[in-house]
Amino acid sequence: MLAQYLDISPRVQEALKNGEPVVALESTIIAHGMPYPQNKTTALEVENIIRNNGAVPASIAIINGKLKAGLSTEEIDLLAKSGSRVPKASRRDIPFLVAKKSHGATTVASTMIIAALAGIRFFATGGIGGVHRGATETMDISADLQELARTNVAVVSAGAKSILDLALTLEYLETQGVPVVGYQTKEFPAFYTRKSDLKVDYKVDEPLEIAQALKAKWDLGIDGGVLIANPIPAADQMEFEPINQAIELAIAEVERLGIKGKETTPFLLSKIEKLTQGASLKANIQLVFNNAKLAAQIAKAYSEMR
Ligand code: PSU
Ligand code: MN
DSSP, X not given: OGGGTEEEOHXXXXXXXXXXXXXXXXXXXXXXXXXXXXXXXXXXXXXXXXXXXXXXXXXXXXXXXXXXXXOOHHHHHHHHHHGGGSXXXXXXXXXXXXHTTOOBEEOHHHHHHHHHHHTOOEEEOSOOOOBBTTHHHHOOXXXXXXXXXXXXXXXXXXXXXXXXXXXXXXXXXXXXXXXXXXXXXXXXXXXXXXXXXXXXXXXXXXXXXXXXXXXHHHHTTOOSOEEEEOOOOGGGOOOHHHHHHHHXXXXXXXXXXXXXXXXXXXXXXXXXXXXXXXXXXXXXXXHHHHHHHHHHXXXXXXXXXX
16 A cells, blocks of 8 residues: 555665665755755755665655655756745645656655655755744744654754744654753754753763664653754854844745745745855755765664664
């Protein structure tokens, strides 16, 4: 029954059968999170980094209504060139895109769902969605958080952007029972910067430590994911003041234009890129590379343990 919907590439299938480490990658970041051609070169380079660190990459998207785990270069090229013409697909969108045989660029939430269906437990991205600033009024809370509560996939991210209310995002994850783990840090990183003055639940120093905790969680049937927060490398981080100014301006623009719902995050990302003359994009690319490497190392430690 599942085979009717799910299409796992031969290389990913082989890896899963042999118990090799596999790392999932999302496609909203390609179609909506970065401009062409940087989105394409980044997506391909991220896959290489995962291979160079001993794991098999599985980029995830919906192509002609099929849930794909493992994309061809042509499919990555299609998503990169089509950009926002490919619908952004979160949990609620999957059934409709499948029924219409449409393409879909998967968010963190829907990438987790498809990864779990394929049997993949590790996932690298840039930043997750979260509780937006002003959410006490707008109730704008990303479906990513609810997905982390229920689906057994560990997500490596550089924390979350301060386009979000980071403190409320952490509160939400706490309520939902999602562990937030800092890789070699006690502080929850804020995407473009390493600092936020907010604490993670656990600091871990080695990929194996995370793998061991995940094994215990899932062996015990404590369903749900884990958020692994991996700070942007110090050499690539942005200065606190200019980036936060850009974020403030971008949020003001969202309010002025009345942008809502799924358009909000992509709009903010491209506005911030313009306001920082491309510096935010450069930082974004570097932190994704850094996350891919860590996710591959954790996936490898997990597969060697078993
Ligand atoms: N944050 C980023 N870059 C991104 C996203 C979030 O820094 O590309 C994307 C991810 O795909 C994430 C989605 O899952 O936006 C969240 O969108 P929303 O807030 O509409 O749930
Ligand atoms: Mn939202």
